Amino acid sequence: xxxxxxxxxxxxxxxxxxxxxxxxxxxxxxxxxxxxxxxxxxxxxxxxxxxxxxxxxxxxxxxxxxxxxxxxxxxxxxxxxxxxxxxxxxxxxxxxxxxxxxxxxxxxxxxxxxxxxxxxxxxxxxxxxxxxxxxxxxxxxxxxxxxxxxxxxxxxxxxxxxxxxxxxxxxxxxxxxxxxxxxxxxxxxxxxxxxxxxxxxxxxxxxxxxxxxxxxxxxxxxxxxxxxxxxxxxxxxxxxxxxxxxxxxxxxxxxxxxxxxxxxxxxxxxxxxxxxxxxxxxxxxxxxxxxxxxxxxxxxxxxxxxxxxxxxxxxxxxxxxxxxxxxxxxxxxxxxxxxxxxxxxxxxxxxxxxxxxxxxxxxxxxxxxxxxxxxxxxxxxxxxxxxx
Numbered sequence: 001x002x003x004x005x006x007x008x009x010x011x012x013x014x015x016x017x018x019x020x021x022x023x024x025x026x027x028x029x030x031x032x033x034x035x036x037x038x039x040x041x042x043x044x045x046x047x048x049x050x051x052x053x054x055x056x057x058x059x060x061x062x063x064x065x066x067x068x069x070x071x072x073x074x075x076x077x078x079x080x081x082x083x084x085x086x087x088x089x090x091x092x093x094x095x096x097x098x099x100x101x102x103x104x105x106x107x108x109x110x111x112x113x114x115x116x117x118x119x120x121x122x123x124x125x126x127x128x129x130x131x132x133x134x135x136x137x138x139x140x141x142x143x144x145x146x147x148x149x150x151x152x153x154x155x156x157x158x159x160x161x162x163x164x165x166x167x168x169x170x171x172x173x174x175x176x177x178x179x180x181x182x183x184x185x186x187x188x189x190x191x192x193x194x195x196x197x198x199x200x201x202x203x204x205x206x207x208x209x210x211x212x213x214x215x216x217x218x219x220x221x222x223x224x225x226x227x228x229x230x231x232x233x234x235x236x237x238x239x240x241x242x243x244x245x246x247x248x249x250x251x252x253x254x255x256x257x258x259x260x261x262x263x264x265x266x267x268x269x270x271x272x273x274x275x276x277x278x279x280x281x282x283x284x285x286x287x288x289x290x291x292x293x294x295x296x297x298x299x300x301x302x303x304x305x306x307x308x309x310x311x312x313x314x315x316x317x318x319x320x321x322x323x324x325x326x327x328x329x330x331x332x333x334x335x336x337x338x339x340x341x342x343x344x345x346x347x348x349x350x351x352x353x354x355x356x357x358x359x360x361x362x363x364x365x366x367x368x369x370x371x372x373x374x375x376x377x378x379x380x381x382x383x384x385x386x387x388x
Contacts, residue, residue: 043234053324059213108352110242112322146194193232205366214328215274245347254340258291300325
C-alpha cells in the first residue's frame, strides 16, 4: 500500500516537473525571441528618425532620415527621385550583412536638422552627458551584469546540470543545452559591452580614428568630440556645438553625358599610396567634380570635412541637400538633375558620429582620468559636457 502511494506521488511530482519545465522553456523562448526582434544597438538608436549622412567603405554616401531596426537600417530619402532607368526610389535599405561589410560612418549635423529635430538632439545630448540618478543606477547595474556575465552563465549551467541529476526524466534536463542557450541570450540582451578603458572617458573629449575610404590599409581620418557611448559593435561621439566655417560654391558643368569612369581597383596594400583619380572636370578649394556616364561624382579631397548645403539653379528656389562629406568621400548626382547649377558647401569640423568598431577606434583622449579602484571604475560621476 505504501509502495503504491509512493509511486503515485513520484509520478505526480514528475508530471508537475515536466509541466513546469515545459512552461519555462516556452515562456523563456518567447521572451528571447521578442527581445531579439526588438533589440536595437543603443549607439545606432541615437540617430533613429534623424536626418543623417551614411558613408560606405569605398567613400559613397547616402543621406536622408534614418530608421533603425534590429535587423538593419533604412535611409528614407528627403525626396523621392526617378533613376536613369525610370524607377522611382524612396529609400535605401541596408541589411545586416551589408552593414557588417560596408558601413563606415554615420554623421549627424545640427544645422541640417529641422527645428523640431534640433530641439530633440539638444535634449538627447543633455540627457546623455547629464544623466539622472535612475539612468546612472541602470548603467551601473548593466556594467555589473556585463562584468559578471561569464559567472552568471556558469551558474546557470551548473543549475541545469544539478537539475539533470535530480530529475533525469525532466524536460528541463533533456533540453539543458537549449535552456542554457536561452539564458545566455537573455544575459547578452540585458547587458552590453563593458570596457573600463572606455567607460572612464564617457562624457570626456576623445579623438575618434576612422579608416580612410581612399586608402583603408594605411590612413585614418580623425574626428574630435565627447564619447557618448559604446557597444560591442559601435562607438558614438557627440559634439555639443556644431560650428560652421567658410562657404564654397562649386559650379556644375552644363552637360548630361560623359565618358564612363573605369571600375576602381582594389584597395592598395598597407603602406602604399592611395589609388589615383583621373583629372577632374573642375576643382574648387579641394572639392573635385567628375563625370561618370550620366552621373556627376563630387569628391571631397580636402583634409577637413564639408557639408553640401543646397543646390541652386538660375531662377529656381535652392534645393536643400544636407550631405556630410568627410575627407575622400564621394557623392553622386544624376547629371540631368544638377547640370548647370551651383552646389554650396560649408566647411564643418564638428559632428555627431556613430561608427562601427570594425573600422573605428579611440586611441587618444583629451584628458587623463585616474581610477584606482573598482568602485570608481563603475562610477559615472564625471559625466558632464560643460566644457567647450
